[in-house]
Amino acid sequence: MNVFFYIAAIVAIVSTIMAISGKNAIHSLLYLILSLLAVSVIFYLLSAPFIAALEVIIYAGAIMVLFIFVTMMLNIGLERESENKWLKPRMWIVPSILAVILLVTLIMSLKNVAPVSPDKEAILPKQVGISLFSTYLLGVEIAAILLMAGVIGAYHLGSQKKKVIHRFLKTN
Amino acid sequence: MLTVPVGTQIIFAGILFFLGLIGLLVRRNMIFMLMSIEVMFNSAGLVFIIAGTHWKQPDGQVMFIFILAVTAVEVSIALALILQVYHHFKTLDADAVNNLKDTN
Structure with missing residues (x-):
């Protein structure tokens, strides 16, 4: 279980660095969503599954969608000429790889964890x-x-x- | 279960918090500054969850729910303010909004 914590922590830190250092706001927001998902994995590992669900639903689902809507409203005239660059593979391959790592982590931890019993550990x-x-x-x-x-x-x-x-x- | 020492977990939350702080200090685009504030809120909530798990009390998760409510309110108000600033100044640069006088 410990290695999953470290993997999720590294993914969160790397994607946060990419989020705060990006040029394009939309790309940074996607990295930030990935960072929130990684923190959600850590919440699950910390035996707080309810908070992990809330993190995905409210943070990554609602608040980040609000961000993306406002960013798209604001940059609709500025980003028109750079739209073609968004479809290059280097724009989406790194977030995809990080997301796949997160997914594999989640799957492995679900496979290795004991069947959910009335455990005194979990809140x-x-x-x-x-x-x-x-x-x-x-x-x-x-x-x-x-x-x-x-x-x-x-x-x-x-x-x-x-x-x-x-x-x-x-x-x- | 997870046997990572609590100190390591707190260090991770601290790294996230300082990344958000660096982003807030370095970036001048208001969208990026707001994103950095989000990272800092998230790491603060992570510390609450870590403490709640460590002492096996539900209070940490309750505090995270409160942080979630505060964050939702903060983001909606701040994004409305950013929209107003963009309509008024035609830029998102935080340095352009440092004067209080009416520009039109």
């Missing part, structure tokens, strides 16, 4: 849920208020403001 989602809604109930409510503020703030900041001009001041 099951039931315990997390009970703790979340009993001990940390106030934190959940505060997080709900924060999410509400986030929704309102993103709507307010993201809306395009119409420029209001009095009809006497219009030039045409």
Whole structure:
């Protein structure tokens, strides 16, 4: 099991380095998604399978898709001439190899691990849920208020403001 | 189960955190800076998970769920701000946004 931890750690570090040193934002975002998947493998190895699923679903699934949408909205005019370079093999072969390494790691660890028994080591989602809604109930409510503020703030900041001009001041 | 020493795991989280910090400090593109902040959030959550596994308590995972909520809010607000900045300044360079005066 230890070697899987080191493999996933190396993949995470390498893909993070590639993400923060890239020129193109989309390529860096793909490397960042790969880094998050590697950290998710580490969460699984640390006997936190619920958090590993959340990492894939929310981080790599929702937040990074938001990033990619905004990047595509912004660069749609700037990147037009370099679109042909995206399809070269050197742009996607390294992330593919790293992703394949991650996949092999996951498969091997699933094969070698003992059948999931009521193990005292693993922290099951039931315990997390009970703790979340009993001990940390106030934190959940505060997080709900924060999410509400986030929704309102993103709507307010993201809306395009119409420029209001009095009809006497219009030039045409 | 995993028998990697806790120190090694914390070192890994620290490497990720400092990679994010370096990216935040070096890059001037706002998208890349936000990505670096994401890496730092993720490594902080990783430390919580490591500690929760080490002491076999669910509290670490609860804290990671809170970090997830905070990250989602932060990313949505920051991306909306980046869109506004891009519409106003026509650039994503963070150094171009260092003046408070109205440019039009």
